[in-house]
Amino acid sequence: MNNKEPPVKSFEMSLEALEEIVHKLEQGDLALEESLGLFEQGIRLSRECQERLSQAERRIEVLLRDQQGRPTVTPLGDDDAPGSEISQDDEPF
Numbered sequence: 001m002n003n004k005e006p007p008v009k010s011f012e013m014s015l016e017a018l019e020e021i022v023h024k025l026e027q028g029d030l031a032l033e034e035s036l037g038l039f040e041q042g043i044r045l046s047r048e049c050q051e052r053l054s055q056a057e058r059r060i061e062v063l064l065r066d067q068q069g070r071p072t073v074t075p076l077g078d079d080d081a082p083g084s085e086i087s088q089d090d091e092p093f
Helices: 011-027 032-063
Strands: none
Touching: 011 032
16 A cells, blocks of 8 residues: 555654654754654644544533433532542442
C-alpha cells in the first residue's frame, strides 16, 4: 500500500513528540524554515491530542450515565461523593 499518511501514534507517543518539539523550539537555535516546520507539526500533534482527550471524555460520559441515560457527574475531590466513605477497616484493592 502506498499510504502517504503517517501511522497513528498513541496519545502518549504524540504527547511525547509534542514535548520534544516544544523543547527544540524553546532552544531558539533553529533556522526559520525548520522552526516553521516544527511549529506546524506541533500544532497538528496538539490537535490530535486534544481530539483524543475529547473522545475519552465522551466515552467516560457514556459510561457514567444512570439507568435513565442521564449523565451523573461528580466533581473531583468531592469528599461527599459516593465511594469516598472508606473506613480504615476496608481492605485496599
